[in-house]
Amino acid sequence: MEKRDDNHSNNLQEHASDSMKHPCTPNKTVPKSAEKADAISREEESNFGSDVDGAGMVDSSPSASPPRKKLLSDVKQNLLNEERAQKAKLAHEIAFDSNFKLPDRPQEPSPEDKSSEANLRRMRKNISEVMHRAFWDCLKSGIESDPPIYDHAFMLLQEIKGILLSLLPKERKTTFHQRIEEYLDLDFLRQQAENGSLNVKNVAAFIVDTMASMCAPVRDSQVAELRCIDDVVELFRGIYKVLDLMEIDFVNFSIQVIRPHIQRGQFEYERSQFAKILENSPDGLQHTRNWISNTYQRLRSELERLYQQMKRDNSRLQGTSASDSFEKKYSDIENAKLSPTSILNAAYSTILSCDFDMKELPETLAMDRERIESLKTDADRIVLVSSVMITSCGVLGQPIASHREFLEKSKENLVTLSKPDANQDLTGVLEGMSLQCWKDAVDHAKGGGPELARCVRPSNESALREQIVTLKNRRTHPVFKLLHDRTVDYLVSSASRVQTRSPTTLPPVPVGLTFMSGALVDAASRYAKLVNMNRAAYGPFYAPVIREVLGMSSPDGEKRETVSPKAGARKKLEMSDNRGCSDVTPEDLEGKCKVTGSLDDLD
Incomplete structure (x- = not known):
């Protein structure tokens, strides 16, 4: 048993090492349905290839069909953005939650949840169950026919073989590779089937023995239960379920290994993926702009009320010194409340308000x-x-x-x-x-x-x-x-x-x-963890929005000053060049998303 555990540990480490090359794309076999969908997509692309260039731009010639080709290009771009968002979210979850792991089975929506996303998940589950049930029925009828028909059995064996090999190290060949290739030689098994000498139970027994040698100790009892199943179809159904769990075990172990590496590069990775998504969005920061702008207006209103109150209190005092003290005191309060950091902190606090509408959640906080x-x-x-x-x-x-x-x-x-x-x-x-x-x-x-x-x-x-x-x-x-x-x-x-x-x-x-x-x-x-990690990752995207709200620079790069609402009664909010504002030159995020500024530049 100790020897098996040592081999298991080595296999896990090598599998995790291989997964580190693509930390956000766990090693899993590609379903046949996905391969067919990809083939259809490539065929459609080739049909329109003469009218769509490499950048996804549509040919404007009269013979082209712009609406259809434009739609295809938009769909491909949306799918690409969705993939980027999913990868960024996975990396974010791994880095943020030290206990994050893939569950043994996906979480089902509650019966009270009537949202479109929950309905879509239920529909996908129902479709999957129907397809799986149809496959196992076809497998059963084929094996029980006289003579047996093994078409579906060989499809299943091909996928099981691929899963077993995917759980082994990619960098070197082991005895497990040799045994699997030898005993699950599909060409040889087909010859046995043609000659009527194929023993499906022996093949299933080999698979179970191999799984027992490769699985984590937590799966020992489930693998042992497979040996008690006499019906061949039910046995293969059980094998497939346990293999799925073994894949999840390997992925979760890989997550533990690569978590420190992801945490070190988390912020840069999230920023780069988010910037790529914004490149193809008309205004991908619309909610973020409104969120910060509304916060700024609220702070301004609070300052207006404070100013009026301070002015009434000051009117009871006489003398120039009292007036100067009032102006200086208000100016200090104003500069503190309207600093970029204070504005962003106040914006973060609004998400806890009873009146905050989650539909207006900023794009930069969508993953949280x-x-x-x-x-x-x-x-x-x-x-x-x-x-x-x-x-x-x-x-x-x-x-x-x-x-x-x-x-x-x-x-x-x-x-x-x-x-x-x-x-x-x-x-x-x-x-x-x-x-x-x-x-x-x-x-x-x-x-x-x-x-x-x-x-x-x-x-x-x-x-x-x-x-x-x-x-x-x-x-x-x-x-x-x-x-x-x-x-x-x-x-x-x-x-x-x-x-x-x-x-x-x-x-x-x-x-x-x-x-x-x-x-x-x-x-x-x-x-505190959520806010500070979000600030570190998306600070460069907040910086130009806050600059715009504060009026710290004009579109042509000239510096502007924000004047208090009561002209002549209050000090202007001065943001001098020595605070680093001139060093922040991000391009307009509505079109291009190269970000070179940060919140530190503004403070």
Whole structure:
């Protein structure tokens, strides 16, 4: 057994080494359907080859058919962009998630998910199941016929042979190569079939023995189960399933080996793939531009209100020195709030807002959509549970609110009840929380004396329910809104501390959120990692957008200054040449995507 494990380890390492040459394209055999589709694509391309040049441009001659050829070119470009996006996403997942691996079976969409993507996945699954069932039925009828017909059997053996060889090292020949080539010599097996001497069970037994020698220890039990199958068709069906799992095992091991290499070149790779995608997009950064522009306008509005407030406060003071102090103080605040880094940090914080529409998610954050949705859900849960806890403590009173045992038990139950449920609205969740809070309070007050008994007097039950249910108006409820703002500020502050490598990585947990401190710290760590990795990868794409929003340069390269909305009342936002702005000369991203700037150039 130890010898088998040593051979297995060596094979895995060599397979991983070979996969490192193409880290984003795992070694897998190409399905026959894919080969046929590729052949059809090449045939269509050859039919139109005289009218479509190497760059995908359409011949404008009268004999050409521009609409059809233009459509073919667009389809090919879209497929190429999709492939680039998939490779970049795979590399991003491997680098971002240290536990990332391919699952044994694809995750199926939930029955409640009615999105077009979920419906497409269900349709593909149904089509695949129908095709597989038809193939196994044909194989069974062929083997059981008299005389046996092995056409489908040889197709299956050819694919099994290819899978076994794909799991072996490519750089050198091993004894496994020799044995597989010898025992699965399809020409010799066909001769045996013609002579009526082919023993399919012996061939299947050899395949199972080979799999037992090559598979990871975790698959030993599944391979052993194959030896107990007597029906030949069911045996080959089981062999095919276990081989699929073995391929996934090899790919996952390769991912572990190549992860450090991908992490070292992750940002450059993502930037290059994203730039190639933008080359063929009319405005591939439309959502990103709107995202940053809207953030800038919001910051401007906040500064306008702040300026008016400071102006009213200053009007009560007399003298030139007071006026100069007011102007200088406002100018410092304005420059700090409208610095490129501050604008981008504020933009990142908007993705956590209850009002943020995920359909408007910036293109630069598209690969982190699921992480952002998870963060938003967790942040809402943290705020919701904390709001309910504060409300219940306020209604029930200090005597019971000071008991840590009651608070811990109530928090655990509320966290369970706050888990998202597509079939239940927020009002229903809050009503369930109010009932649970009251039950926990009553249970805790039993035998606790008169003070605790007063906390659970009957009048408090209805008051508790009314107060908790009002939290359904999350956007306007003062407690929820305050705690949500504190949660977002905490996450943003944590990301800034990580970015600047502050000795104290995370700030202290804000008042009112201590009930959920563990979940809050976890969310802050995930948010900081997401934001800072995104900033490092896509900073050069954000730089020209922020320059445009700030009006830091004109299209012809001349420097411009952004003037405050109240002319003459505030200082102009000055971005001098010594801050590196003149060194940033990215080409217009709407047409060409060569990026040479960065956020560091702007600060």
